[in-house]
Amino acid sequence: MITLKKLENGFEYIEVENQSAHAKIALQGAHIFHFARHHERPILWLSQKSDFKKGVAIRGGVPICWPAFAKSNPDLPQHGFARTAMWTLGECQEIDAHTTEITLILRHNQERLKLWHYKFELCLSITISDQLTMALKTTNLDTRAMKLTQALHSYFDVGAISDVRIKGLDQKPYHDSLKDQEKVQEGDLFITKEVDVIYQKVDKRIQLITKDSILNIDNSGSSSLVVWNPWREKCKHTSGMSEGDYLQFVCIESANAREDFRIIPPGGTHILSATISKHRII
Ligand code: TA6
Secondary structure (H helix, E strand, C coil): CEEEEECCCCCEEEEEECCCEEEEEECECCEEEEEEECCCCCCECECCCCCCCCCCCCCECECEEECCCCCCCCCCCCCECHHHCECEEEEEEEEECCEEEEEEEEECCHHHHHHCCCCEEEEEEEEECCCEEEEEEEEECCCCCEEECEEECCEEECCCHHHCEEECCCCCEEEECCCCEEEECCCCECCCCCEEEEECCCCCCEEEECCCEEEEEEEECCCEEEEEECHHHHHHCCCCCCHHHHHCEEEEEEEECHHHCEEECCCCEEEEEEEEEEEECC
């Protein structure tokens, strides 16, 4: 079932229900803010304080950072404008009883051209089944090459941050954004303090292990990955977050960030995609 719904304040979203899972996707930002397989805890974390207000990025789910990650383009807002823009609904298809595909589209307009001086089409295809696949396709409709950084800024519900172990990053170089230092990962990653790091040369499955599950993150069109948790102090000062939220989530973001930027020639395309699948331990 695919339903167009509205919150009391008029905020529009698509609700998807099939035999595998339940999902909610806001038209603002093409923002997936709920994904859960039936009878399981949600895979994506959503802040209870999230605004769901026009022009304010939802806190949680999967914000789309485009056409710039973080503050990599001083002419753009942090993480670009795609996550607060109104997207249009494209094709919606119930592939089978277990699989639904939703497409959303964003194109240049006068306002966006003032911020990002390129004609473009951005298309997010979301496949909802017992796993979640997001494919973000950029098409350069301009006559000049564009330099792009971007991320699928996924917030994962971990139950308790103390249970988290992230596998697949051993020996990967990373930029520590907190200390502005270059380092190399030794072994698995545990979250015991504020973490804001951008890994490079990421070329295989990443696993988010918690008390009761293993989440597999398989990326394509990307060789960088961001891991973020604000921890106690930063959490208190982050919009849309409650004080203890840092204990419940970790962001693992499939990206083209820092040296993994992409140059898209006129008429060219690039697809950044992530597939999230879950294996229950108990
Ligand atoms: O993904 C890491 C990061 O760039 C952090 O530095 C932090 O700023 C986070 O994104 C959240 O950014 P936001 O603009 O959504 O508050």
